[in-house]
Every structure is written in structure tokens, then in C-alpha cells.
Amino acid sequence: xxxxxxxxLGLGTVGSGTLAVLRRNAEEISRRAGRAIEVTHAVVxxxxxxxxxxxxxxxxxxxxxxxxDNPAIDIVCELMGGTExxxxxxxxxxxxxxxxxxxxxxxxxxHGNEIFAAARAxxxxxxFEAAVAGGIPIIKTLREGLAGNRIEGLAGxxxxxxxxxxxxMQSRGLDFEQxxxxxxxxxxAEADPAFDIEGVDAAHKLTILASIAFGIPLDxxxxxxxxxxxxxxxxxxxxxxxxxxxxxLGIARRGPSGxxxxxxxxxxxxxxxxxxxxxxxxxxxxxGDALGPLLLSGAGAGAEATASAVxxxxxxxxxxxxxDPHNRVPHLAFQxxxxxxxxxxxxxxxxxxxxxxxLAEDRPGVLADVARIFAEHDISLEAVLQKAPSGHHxxxxxxxxxxxxxxxxxxDALARIADLPSIRGGxxxxxxxxxxxxx
Amino acid sequence: xxxxxxxxLGLGTVGSGTLAVLRRNAEEISRRAGRAIEVTHAVVxxxxxxxxxxxxxxxxxxxxxxxxDNPAIDIVCELMGGTExxxxxxxxxxxxxxxxxxxxxxxxxxHGNEIFAAARAxxxxxxFEAAVAGGIPIIKTLREGLAGNRIEGLAGxxxxxxxxxxxxMQSRGLDFEQxxxxxxxxxxAEADPAFDIEGVDAAHKLTILASIAFGIPLDxxxxxxxxxxxxxxxxxxxxxxxxxxxxxLGIARRGPSGxxxxxxxxxxxxxxxxxxxxxxxxxxxxxGDALGPLLLSGAGAGAEATASAVxxxxxxxxxxxxxDPHNRVPHLAFQxxxxxxxxxxxxxxxxxxxxxxxLAEDRPGVLADVARIFAEHDISLEAVLQKAPSGHHxxxxxxxxxxxxxxxxxxDALARIADLPSIRGGxxxxxxxxxxxxx
Numbered sequence: 001x002x003x004x005x006x007x008x009l010g011l012g013t014v015g016s017g018t019l020a021v022l023r024r025n026a027e028e029i030s031r032r033a034g035r036a037i038e039v040t041h042a043v044v045x046x047x048x049x050x051x052x053x054x055x056x057x058x059x060x061x062x063x064x065x066x067x068x069d070n071p072a073i074d075i076v077c078e079l080m081g082g083t084e085x086x087x088x089x090x091x092x093x094x095x096x097x098x099x100x101x102x103x104x105x106x107x108x109x110x111h112g113n114e115i116f117a118a119a120r121a122x123x124x125x126x127x128f129e130a131a132v133a134g135g136i137p138i139i140k141t142l143r144e145g146l147a148g149n150r151i152e153g154l155a156g157x158x159x160x161x162x163x164x165x166x167x168x169m170q171s172r173g174l175d176f177e178q179x180x181x182x183x184x185x186x187x188x189a190e191a192d193p194a195f196d197i198e199g200v201d202a203a204h205k206l207t208i209l210a211s212i213a214f215g216i217p218l219d220x221x222x223x224x225x226x227x228x229x230x231x232x233x234x235x236x237x238x239x240x241x242x243x244x245x246x247x248x249l250g251i252a253r254r255g256p257s258g259x260x261x262x263x264x265x266x267x268x269x270x271x272x273x274x275x276x277x278x279x280x281x282x283x284x285x286x287x288g289d290a291l292g293p294l295l296l297s298g299a300g301a302g303a304e305a306t307a308s309a310v311x312x313x314x315x316x317x318x319x320x321x322x323x324d325p326h327n328r329v330p331h332l333a334f335q336x337x338x339x340x341x342x343x344x345x346x347x348x349x350x351x352x353x354x355x356x357x358x359l360a361e362d363r364p365g366v367l368a369d370v371a372r373i374f375a376e377h378d379i380s381l382e383a384v385l386q387k388a389p390s391g392h393h394x395x396x397x398x399x400x401x402x403x404x405x406x407x408x409x410x411x412d413a414l415a416r417i418a419d420l421p422s423i424r425g426g427x428x429x430x431x432x433x434x435x436x437x438x439x
Numbered sequence: 440x441x442x443x444x445x446x447x448l449g450l451g452t453v454g455s456g457t458l459a460v461l462r463r464n465a466e467e468i469s470r471r472a473g474r475a476i477e478v479t480h481a482v483v484x485x486x487x488x489x490x491x492x493x494x495x496x497x498x499x500x501x502x503x504x505x506x507x508d509n510p511a512i513d514i515v516c517e518l519m520g521g522t523e524x525x526x527x528x529x530x531x532x533x534x535x536x537x538x539x540x541x542x543x544x545x546x547x548x549x550h551g552n553e554i555f556a557a558a559r560a561x562x563x564x565x566x567f568e569a570a571v572a573g574g575i576p577i578i579k580t581l582r583e584g585l586a587g588n589r590i591e592g593l594a595g596x597x598x599x600x601x602x603x604x605x606x607x608m609q610s611r612g613l614d615f616e617q618x619x620x621x622x623x624x625x626x627x628a629e630a631d632p633a634f635d636i637e638g639v640d641a642a643h644k645l646t647i648l649a650s651i652a653f654g655i656p657l658d659x660x661x662x663x664x665x666x667x668x669x670x671x672x673x674x675x676x677x678x679x680x681x682x683x684x685x686x687x688l689g690i691a692r693r694g695p696s697g698x699x700x701x702x703x704x705x706x707x708x709x710x711x712x713x714x715x716x717x718x719x720x721x722x723x724x725x726x727g728d729a730l731g732p733l734l735l736s737g738a739g740a741g742a743e744a745t746a747s748a749v750x751x752x753x754x755x756x757x758x759x760x761x762x763d764p765h766n767r768v769p770h771l772a773f774q775x776x777x778x779x780x781x782x783x784x785x786x787x788x789x790x791x792x793x794x795x796x797x798l799a800e801d802r803p804g805v806l807a808d809v810a811r812i813f814a815e816h817d818i819s820l821e822a823v824l825q826k827a828p829s830g831h832h833x834x835x836x837x838x839x840x841x842x843x844x845x846x847x848x849x850x851d852a853l854a855r856i857a858d859l860p861s862i863r864g865g866x867x868x869x870x871x872x873x874x875x876x877x878x
Contacts, residue, residue, distance in 0.1 A: 021587055021729045028589045031654055031777035032582075034765065129584075135730035137584025143471075145568075145576025148460055148750025150467045215470055273712055273736060290460045291574035291747035294737035297712060299730055308730035311587025323762035326473065338470035 003036035004318050007067030007098075009089055010080030011044045011060070014103050014130070016052040017303025018079065018310045025311075033315045039077075043067050052303075068093040075317055077310065078102040087111045090126070094118045099321065101313040103130035103306055109204035112211075112218040116331040123325040127313035132205045133158050133282040135305035136298045137312065142212045142286065143333035149288030151213040153253030153260075155433065158205040160280035160300045161189045161196035162228050162248040166265075167278045169236045170245065176231055188280055188301075198227035199248065199263040206250035209284070210261055213252060215334035216342050223250075224347040226264035235357055235428060238399045239267050242383060244355070245275040249433065258343030260350055267355050267432040273297070274435065285435055293436040348408040353382065353432040356402065356414070359395040361422040367398065370417055377413040379405045395424050401432065442475035443757050446506030446537075448528055449519030450483045450499070453542050453569070455491040456742025457518065457749045462492075464750075472754045478516075482506050507532040514756055516749065517541040526550045529565070533557045538760065540752040542569035542745055548643035551650075551657040555770040562764040566752035571644045572597055572721040574744035575737045576751065581651045581725060582772035588727030590652040592692030592699075594872065597644040599719035599739045600628045600635035601667050601687040605704075606717045608675045609684065615670055627719055627740075637666035638687065638702040645689035648723070649700055652691060654773035655781050662689075663786040665703035674796060674867060677838045678706050681822060683794070684714040688872065697782030699789055706794050706871040712736070713874065724874055732875040787847040792821065792871040795841065795853070798834040800861040806837065809856055816852040818844045834863050840871065 006022075008015050019039055022029065030036045039058060044051075047060045059066065067073055068089050076093040078100060080086055086107045090100050095118070102108065108115070108128050119126045129139045133156065142151065157163050161183055168179040180197065183189035195201050207220040228248050239246045244267040253260045268275040273295050277283040282300025287293050299305035320328055332339060360366045367386070374381060380403040387397050402410070414427045445461075447454050458478055461468065469475045478497060483490075486499045498505065506512055507528050515532040517539060519525055525546045529539050534557070541547065547554070547567050558565045568578045572595065581590065596602050600622055607618040619636065622628035634640050646659040667687050678685045683706040692699045707714040712734050716722040721739025726732050738744035759767055771778060799805045806825070813820060819842040826836050841849070853866045 017729075025587060025589050025728070028654075029587060031773045032586050032769070034769075034774045135727075136733060137580050140579065140584050141576050144755060145579050145751055146747065147471050147754040148464060148468060148747050150464050215467075273715060276712060276715065288574075288747060289464070290456075290743040290750070292738045292741075292744060294575060294735070296733070296735050298733035302731075304729040305731060308585065308587050308727060311729070312584055315586040316583060319766050319768055320759065320762055322766040323759055327758050327761045329758055330471070330473075334470045335473045 001035050003038045005038060005040045005072055005074045006077050006314060007041040007043070007070060007073035008039055008077045008079060009043050009064060009067055009086070010078070011042045011051055012079065013303045014306045014310065015042065015079040017307035018077065019053045021304055021307040021311055029311065029315065033318045035318055037314050037318065041067050041070060041073060064089050068098070069096055073098060075314060076100045077314070078104055079310070081106070083107050083110055087115070090115055091118055094122050094124055097122065097124065099125040099317045101127045101310055101317060103128070103310055105131040105201070105204040105208065109207040109218060109220045112208070116336070119331065120336060125317050125321065125328065126331060127317055129313050130306050130309035132208050133284055134300040134302065135308035136282055136284065136296050136300065137309065138209065138284045138296055139212060141296060142209065144329055146286065146288050146291060146294070149290045152287040152289055153251070154209055154213055154284060154286045155249050155251045155274070155435065156206070156209065156284040157247055157274065157277050157282050158250050158284065158300065159196055159202040159248060160282055161193065162202070163277070163282070164188045164280045165197070165228060166231065166236070166246055166248065169231070169233055170240065171278070173233065175233050176229070197229055199225040202248060202250045202263045206252055206261060206263055209250070210252035210259065212333040213286070214254070214259060214342065215332070215339050216259065217339055222261055222344045224262040224264070228265055231265050232428065234397065235355070235430060238357060238385060239355060240270070242385065242399070242401060243270050244268060244432070245270050246430065247275065251433065255345055257349065258345045260345045262347060262350065265430050267430055269434055272435055287436065350407050351404045352407070353404050354402045354410055355430040355432055356400040357428040358398055358417065359424040360398050362394060362396045363422070366422040369420055369422065370398070373413050373416050377409050379403070379409065379413055440474050442477045444477060444479045444511060444513045445753060446480040446509060446512035446515050447478055448482050448503060448506055448515065448517045448525070450481045450490055451518065452742045453745045453749065454481065454518040456746035457516065458492050460743055460746040460750055468750065468754065472757045474757055476753055476757065480506050480509060480512060503528050507537070508535055512537060514753060515539045516753070517543060518749070520545070522546050522549055526554070529554055530557055533561050533563055536561065536563065538564040538756045540566045540749055540756060542567070542749055544570040544640070544643040544647065548646040548657060548659045551647070555775070558770065559775060564756050564760065564767065565770060566756055568752050569745050569748035571647050572723055573739040573741065574747035575721055575723065575735050575739065576748065577648065577723045577735055578651060580735060581648065583768055585725065585727050585730060585733070588729045591726040591728055592690070593648055593652055593723060593725045594688050594690045594713070594874065595645070595648065595723035596686055596713065596716050596721050597689050597723065597739065598635055598641040598687060599721055600632065601641070602716070602721070603627045603719045604636070604667060605670065605675065605685055605687065608670070608672050609679065610717070612672065614672050615668070636668055638664040641687060641689045641702045645691055645700060645702055648689070649691035649698065651772040652725070653693070653698060653781065654771070654778050655698065656778055661700055661783045663701040663703070667704055670704050671867065673836065674794070674869060677796060677824060678794060679709070681824065681838070681840060682709050683707060683871065684709050685869065686714065690872065694784055696788065697784045699784045701786060701789065704869050706869055708873055711874055726875065789846050790843045791846070792843050793841045793849055794869040794871055795839040796867040797837055797856065798863040799837050801833060801835045802861070805861040808859055808861065809837070812852050812855050816848050818842070818848065818852055
């Protein structure tokens with residue numbers, strides 16, 4: 001049987017990694033797929049530029065038509081990133097009868113509904129395992145491995161840049177800026193890191209995971225997003241003293257009044273496995289009603305780790321392409337006619353325990369003032385950590401852990417506390433999440 | 440479209456759990472599969488016995504023909520356990536044109552080659568996700584999610600009974616016998632626990648994982664097996680002092696001269712995620728050449744956790760049944776014509792660091808005698824822990840951590856050490872494994 005011919009859009013880090021893995025593991029891959037898989041064409045912006053991989057046997061062109069319109073290409077692999085021209089080219093490939101494998105989370109999160117509709121109309125597969133958590137097969141796990149479960153919720157460390165920065169602040173006492181600079185020097189953060197550290201990338205991935213977990217349409221505008229730019233080293237340290245780790249989590253969870261969709265810095269009890277996922281690693285914790293908690297942890301980025309997911313998708317497309325399209329694994333786990341929008345809980349209505357830190361004047365009565373405001377808003381306290389004044393500072397940090405409280409009640413109380421003359425500046429607040437044992 | 444009709448062989452813990460999950464999540468499951476999945480028939484030894492689930496709408500019979508020979512049954516679900524009559528009934532179901540889902544590790548590990556050959560001959564699927572690590576989708580992950588990788592090795596906590604016992608010894612200082620009694624009282628261990636605590640169950644699961652990881656035939660006779668019956672509380676404690684946790688691991692790994700296949704008590708650095716998987720939880724760590732380390736952790740047993748895997752398999756069978764059989768995911772990950780036997784390294788040739796404990800007379804020169812024997816066998820030491828003598832004991836425990844040493848050299852040295860007049864009794868030896876960061 002002849003080899004399956006893949007055309008690549010983009011030959012950057014992930015494209016080069018995919019080419020390298022397909023070549024190095026060619027024998028292993030064809031033992032699994034029953035057919036060889038070869039990249040025959042690649043489209044790049046500048047075909048003359050030097051690449052990280054040898055290009056022998058590969059036709060490199062600047063015009064995407066060489067791949068998306070080429071009758072010799074069996075599968076199109078979109079690894080260029082960004083929403084345009086990726087969206088147009090993926091739709092064009094589908095129109096030409098070619099299944100698509102993509103690693104593009106922004107594309108799927110923002111245009112997935114349109115792309116999947118086009119794929120269904122043509123009976124073709126669009127696979128996107130590499131779009132979330134790099135090489136971790138979390139999409140396959142949610143979509144197929146947990147198909148018997150009602151998914152109660154999931155929480156993920158799905159941005160390696162943020163996890164690297166927070167881990168460095170935790171383990172080596174760096175400031176946010178120092179950790180970010182180090183992440184950039186190591187290639188873990190972009191020159192313009194906003195997309196990662198402001199939580200946008202994590203929100204794209206959470207949008208995809210939530211859709212697959214709950215059978216809801218992709219809609220990234222509904223995710224509440226807070227990044228890590230406001231995280232202070234002091235909070236990482238206080239969290240550790242209190243038995244927690246600070247992580248940027250993407251959380252999607254069924255609640256009584258709708259689905260919670262939120263990306264924000266979060267305190268997690270240090271004894272939990274997910275709290276100990278360090279550096280650029282990713283992890284996703286899924287709570288199924290039958291299975292209970294399942295944790296997957298592994299490389300969430302990097303050329304070959306992402307290539308691992310891209311190649312798995314290529315093998316899936318090769319293996320499953322002969323199935324009746326209506327019987328294939330649906331793009332978003334649920335059959336398209338059963339994708340149902342559900343209410344998303346406004347962040348004001350979400351309930352969490354909170355970590356709070358404020359700078360208070362070092363005199364009698366201040367703690368009592370603050371505690372009275374908490375009581376008036378019906379907020380219980382689990383722990384108070386008051387640090388001894390250092391040197392001649394007139395203000396000392398006080399840290400509180402609250403019981404579960406509705407976000408709106410907390411905000412109201414914090415506004416009153418910030419107005420107290422004895423409190424300097426605002427109040428730092430970070431949500432706390434505790435997961436099932438073993439997670 | 441009419442519902443898919445499932446016939447069950449066995450209605451014990453897993454069977455009842457599967458029935459409960461299929462009923463409770465019927466809507467969620469048909470949203471995913473595009474068709475309803477209903478259990479219509481069940482075969483049990485004693486149809487008159489009371490069951491944990493209501494049996495309305497279910498035909499319960501004692502004669503397996505009611506399921507395996509019944510033209511109204513679309514899929515047979517084998518949940519009776521043991522090798523016979525399970526083997527005969529699975530083959531009979533295949534001969535009658537019915538795909539099979541099974542949770543039976545002993546059956547697959549010992550008769551899988553025969554069963555898969557019969558399935559291929561008839562173009563039918565046999566799915567067995569629930570046979571390894573309960574609800575953790577490790578078979579799908581290895582077979583499909585990591586299809587682009589050359590799998591370098593894997594290590595798993597794949598027997599919940601043993602992990603419960605070792606965790607209880609670790610965290611609460613119980614003796615082996617106390618922990619086993621507690622496991623039995625809680626239903627985590629059988630009245631006759633030999634199958635679990637002697638490592639046989641883990642060896643069956645490791646056999647299946649290794650076959651899927653490396654594309655080798657199933658052959659459980661080639662696994663080196665040591666259980667946990669010889670583990671002393673003292674070793675768990677010394678391991679903790681030295682920064683390790685004691686786990687029963689199943690390990691399959693490519694080496695230069697063949698594949699290592701072994702189940703034995705193992706010290707793992709406490710900082711690694713897999714070392715912190717506690718209680719009845721299972722975890723599998725896979726090392727792919729492209730992805731690097733991937734850890735999956737979750738429930739390895741229990742009615743509904745195992746049912747989670749059984750139902751996922753049922754959904755897979757429903758989804759993929761229309762694909763050309765040659766293009767489906769192969770049973771053992773690799774296409775049957777590419778399943779190749781590979782040499783297995785004899786345990787004598789395996790290299791590991793070791794934990795050693797011996798009881799030595801409390802007088803000068805004893806440590807020197809032992810150290811000289813290590814030196815003569817070219818065994819380096821990484822750490823020595825000598826405990827002060829307690830009370831009027833003439834013998835004190837000495838603990839050594841060695842560098843990597845070939846098993847045969849270690850055994851030779853230990854035989855000489857055990858012969859020293861100053862050493863009382865034999866020498867306890869436990870292998871140490873350290874995995875890649877983040878694992």
C-alpha cells in the first residue's frame with residue numbers, strides 16, 4: 001500500500017519536530033498504522049530560509065496551493081498558528097477533500113464551530129490533539145477514554161510559561177519579573193509574553209476542553225480570565241507557609257446554576273499531585289462521575305512533545321478514515337446534534353475559599369475592624385497569619401484564608417476593608433481549590 | 440436508530456457497576472455514541488440470587504448461550520473473570536459474529552494471542568481497556584495517544600491492593616500483616632490475597648502493557664515477579680529517611696540487549712509524582728522518545744471506575760464498527776504482521792541501584808568487612824545509614840544504597856556478606872528506580 005502523503009502548512013518549531021519524529025520513528029509508526037506516513041510538501045513564508053531539519057525529498061513552496069489544492073496530498077497538517085490565514089486554508093483543504101490535523105488552539109477555540117461544520121459537510125476528519133496540553137493525549141482521553149462518564153469538571157495547568165514562572169518564584173524565591181526574564185532567556189516565554197501570562201492562551205485551551213467535556217459549543221468569550229502578572233513573591237511564600245502551592249489553573253466545572261469557566265491564579269493544597277507539577281510541565285485533572293479523579297501530567301509544549309500529538313492524530317486519521325463518518329468519534333466528543341449551549345455562571349456567583357493579603361497598620365484594633373467586616377458579610381475565616389513587623393515598618397502584612405464564599409460577597413467586603421484608614425493599598429485575593437484525594 | 444444491545448457474562452461487582460453507569464449516564468452516552476447502548480441480557484451462575492442493581496428490563500439466565508449464541512445481542516461484555524469458561528465463551532461469541540468487551544486481565548495476558556487471532560479472522564473488535572489499571576485509559580493512551588512515539592519504557596503502580604498496603608505501612612507505620620488485614624476488612628484485598636500480594640496480577644497487567652508498548656507477543660511467563668510479602672516496615676521507614684518511597688512497580692523497558700520485564704518492590708525518590716500516588720490508586724508512567732514522560736494517575740479498581748473503561752470500550756466498538764477492519768486500531772497497537780518477539784533480559788543481567796539492609800554485630804571492623812566485599816565486586820556505595828544500637832541488642836541494622844550494579848554481581852556479593860560471622864540472617868535487597876523529572 002502506498003504511503004500516506006502529508007502536506008504541511010508551516011515548518012517552524014512544531015513543524016520541524018513533526019518532520020523529525022515522522023522520519024525517526026517511520027518504522028514504528030508504519031508498524032502501528034499499517035501504512036507509511038510521509039511529508040511530501042511544505043508551505044513556508046520564505047522557502048529560502050535555513051531550517052532545523054534536512055529538507056531532502058520535500059517540496060517546499062511559498063504558495064499554500066501547493067498543499068491545500070494539490071491532488072497528490074492526502075492529509076493537510078496546519079502548524080502555522082494564528083487564526084488567519086490558517087482558517088481560510090483549513091476550509092480550503094476541506095473543500096478539496098483533505099482531512100486536516102492542526103495544533104492551532106486559537107483557531108479551534110475561535111473558529112472551531114465553523115471548521116467542524118465544514119468537516120461534517122464533507123465527511124472529513126479534523127484532528128487537534130496538539131492544540132491542548134502539547135503531547136498529553138487529553139482530548140482523546142476526554143472524548144474516548146472517559147466516554148462512559150458524566151464529566152463533573154476539570155482543572156488544568158495548561159500554560160507551561162506560567163507554570164515555569166510560578167515554579168521558579170516558589171522554588172527559588174524569584175520575583176515575577178526575574179522569573180519572566182529567565183523564562184524568556186530559556187525560550188519558554190515569547191519576547192511579547194502577554195498572550196501567555198495574561199491567561200489568553202490558557203483560556204483558548206480551556207474553551208476546547210470544556211466543549212469536549214460537557215458537549216457545549218466552543219465560545220471563548222465566556223471564560224473569566226485573570227493572568228499571573230499580579231502575583232507577588234510574598235503570596236507564593238505565604239501560600240507555602242499555609243500548605244499550598246500557587247498555580248495558574250483553567251477550571252471548568254458543572255454547578256447547580258450552570259458551568260463555571262475560569263482561568264486564574266489558584267492556591268492548591270501542596271499534598272495534591274497536581275500541586276507538584278513543576279516547571280514547563282502541564283497537567284490536567286478530570287473528575288468523572290464513574291471514574292473519579294484522573295490526572296494526566298506531561299510535556300505541554302516543545303517541538304517533539306507537540307509533534308507526538310500531531311503524529312498520533314495523523315495515525316488516527318489514517319486508521320479511522322474508512323469508517324462511516326457518522327460512526328466516527330465526533331470532533332467535540334458529542335454528536336453535533338447533541339451539542340447544547342448551557343448557562344455559564346457569572347464569576348460574581350462563583351463560590352470559592354480565598355487567600356487574602358493586606359498591609360495593616362501595626363496597632364491594636366485593626367484586626368478586630370477587619371474581622372468585623374468579614375462577619376458582617378457572613379465570611380468565615382479558616383486561618384490568619386500575621387507577620388511580626390520587620391524593622392521600622394509601620395505596616396505589617398496580614399494573611400487570611402476564608403471558608404467558601406460567593407465572589408460578590410467577598411468583593412463587597414474587600415471594598416470596605418480597603419477603605420479602612422488602617423489598611424494601606426488594596427487587598428490581594430487569590431482563589432483556593434481543593435480536589436478529590438489522589439488528584 | 441435502534442439501541443445497541445449488550446449481553447453480559449457475569450454480574451458481579453464490575454458487571455453491576457457497568458449496568459449502573461450505562462443506566463445513569465444513558466443520555467450522556469448516547470449523545471457521544473450517537474446511539475443508545477442497553478444491556479438486555481445477563482448470564483450469571485445463580486439467576487435467583489439478589490443483585491446490587493435492579494434487574495428490570497433485563498433477561499437473566501444461567502446458560503451462556505442466552506448471550507453468546509443469541510442473534511439479538513450486538514456486543515458481548517465478558518465480566519466473569521478467570522480464564523475458563525471465559526476463553527471458550529469469548530471465542531464462541533466471536534464465532535457468532537459478536538464483538539467482545541472484556542475486563543479480564545488473566546484472560547488477555549494468557550490467551551490474548553489466540554483471542555485476537557480469532558477476532559481478526561472474523562473482522563471483529565475485542566476491547567480490553569478495563570483489563571489494566573481499572574478506569575485509567577492507559578491502553579488507549581499507549582495504543583493511540585502515543586502512536587507517534589517509540590516507547591522507551593513504562594513503569595506502573597498497577598495493583599491497588601499492594602499500593603494500599605505499602606501506603607498504610609508508610610503513612611501509619613503498620614506492619615505488613617496489619618495492613619493486609621485492614622485491606623481485607625475494607626474489601627481492597629481478597630480473602631486469599633496471594634494473587635495480588637505475590638505480584639501475579641501486576642505481572643498479567645504488565646504483560647499486556649509491554650505488548651502494546653513494544654509490539655511484542657503476549658507472554659506472561661517472561662515477567663520476573665516478586666511480590667510484597669517480604670517487605671518489612673523497617674525498610675519502608677529507612678527508605679523514607681533516605682528520601683524514598685517503597686512501591687510495587689511493574690517495569691517494562693528497552694535495554695541494549697533486550698526488554699526488561701519485571702514486577703518487584705521498588706524504591707522511588709519521594710519527590711517524583713509517581714512516588715506520591717497513595718492508597719488504592721493506580722498510576723502508569725510512560726516514557727516516549729518524542730513526548731518524554733507522561734503520567735496517568737487514577738482509580739485502578741472499584742465497580743464504577745472499572746465500568747468507566749468498560750463503557751468507553753462499548754462506545755468505541757459502536758463508533759468504530761463500521762471501519763474497514765484493516766484500518767482499525769489494532770488490538771495490540773501494532774498491526775499483527777508487525778508483532779515481533781524480542782529478547783527479554785534475564786533478571787541476572789538487569790542493572791539497578793539497590794537498597795540493602797542487614798543486621799550486623801555491633802563491634803569494630805564489621806563495616807570494613809562488608810565494604811571490602813562490595814569493593815571486590817566493584818559495587819560503589821551512595822549512602823550508608825547505621826542505626827545506634829537500641830537497648831541490649833548485640834546486632835544493629837545497617838542500610839546501604841548502592842550505585843547501579845548488575846543483579847548477578849550484587850547477588851554474589853550478598854552471598855559472601857551473608858556468610859560473614861558478624862552478619863545475622865540474610866540481606867534484604869530492594870531495587871531503586873529513578874525516573875525523568877516531572878514523572
